[in-house]
Amino acid sequence: MRPSSRSTDTDADPDRADDRGSAALEFILVGLLMLVPLVYLVVALGSIQQQSLGAEAGARHLARAISTAVDAADADARAERVLSSVRDEYGLDDVDVDITCRPAGVSCPAAGATLIVTVRSAVTLPLVPPVLGLDQIASIPVEGSAAHKVSRFWGAS
Numbered sequence: 375m376r377p378s379s380r381s382t383d384t385d386a387d388p389d390r391a392d393d394r395g396s397a398a399l400e401f402i403l404v405g406l407l408m409l410v411p412l413v414y415l416v417v418a419l420g421s422i423q424q425q426s427l428g429a430e431a432g433a434r435h436l437a438r439a440i441s442t443a444v445d446a447a448d449a450d451a452r453a454e455r456v457l458s459s460v461r462d463e464y465g466l467d468d469v470d471v472d473i474t475c476r477p478a479g480v481s482c483p484a485a486g487a488t489l490i491v492t493v494r495s496a497v498t499l500p501l502v503p504p505v506l507g508l509d510q511i512a513s514i515p516v517e518g519s520a521a522h523k524v525s526r527f528w529g530a531s
Contacts, residue, residue: 414500414501417500418499418500421497421499421500422497422514422516424464424465425464425465425466425495425497425516426497426516426518427464428460428461428463428464428465428466428495428518429464429466429469429493429494429495429516429517429518430493430518430520431460431463431464431518432456432457432460432461432464432466432469432471432493432518433491433492433493433518433519433520434518434520435456435459435460436453436456436457436460436471436473436491436493436520437489437490437491437520437521437522438520438522439452439453439455439456440452440453440473440483440489440491440522440524441483441489441522441523441524441525441528442525443483443528444527444528444529445528445529446483446529449483453471457469457471466495467495467498468495468496469493469494469495470493470494470495471491471492471493471494472491472492472493472494473489473490473491473492474489474490474492475487475488475489475490475524476488476490483524483528484524484528485524485525485526485527485528485529486523486524486526486528487523487524488521488522488523488524489521489522489523489524490519490520490521491519491520491521491522492517492518492519493517493518493519494515494516494517495515495516495517496513496514496515496516497513497514497515497516498512498513499512499513499514
């Protein structure tokens with residue numbers, strides 16, 4: 375019988391005996407060490423993107439709803455409906471809305487003025503516990519702004 379050219383005997387090469395069977399373990403260990411932070415990063419960035427799109431959409435829709443209303447009561451009712459819809463759609467929790475008009479000194483909204491709506495919110499990172507205020511420390515602020523010209527027929531009903 376002719377000896378095979380492939381050696382499976384650990385006595386033939388003593389340096390390779392220590393490496394036998396460790397590739398699978400190294401692959402699993404390194405794979406987990408790289409995969410877990412990568413998955414967390416994808417989830418966190420997805421959450422931040424969702425909230426920032428919500429803030430931008432909220433600002434744009436609020437500006438349009440308020441500027442096309444016929445009077446202040448209609449504008450308030452429209453703004454509440456739009457804001458609750460955006461909160462539900464994008465999962466915004468704590469929303470701060472700032473409404474200003476240009477030129478400065480006019481009542482807001484006023485006929486012919488430019489309405490500027492800014493929506494601010496904060497994204498809490500996933501898996502951060504609300505212990506000792508860690509959820510507030512590990513939150514990312516997002517902001518969206520929109521400008522819309524108020525109809526010159528505002529309040530003329």
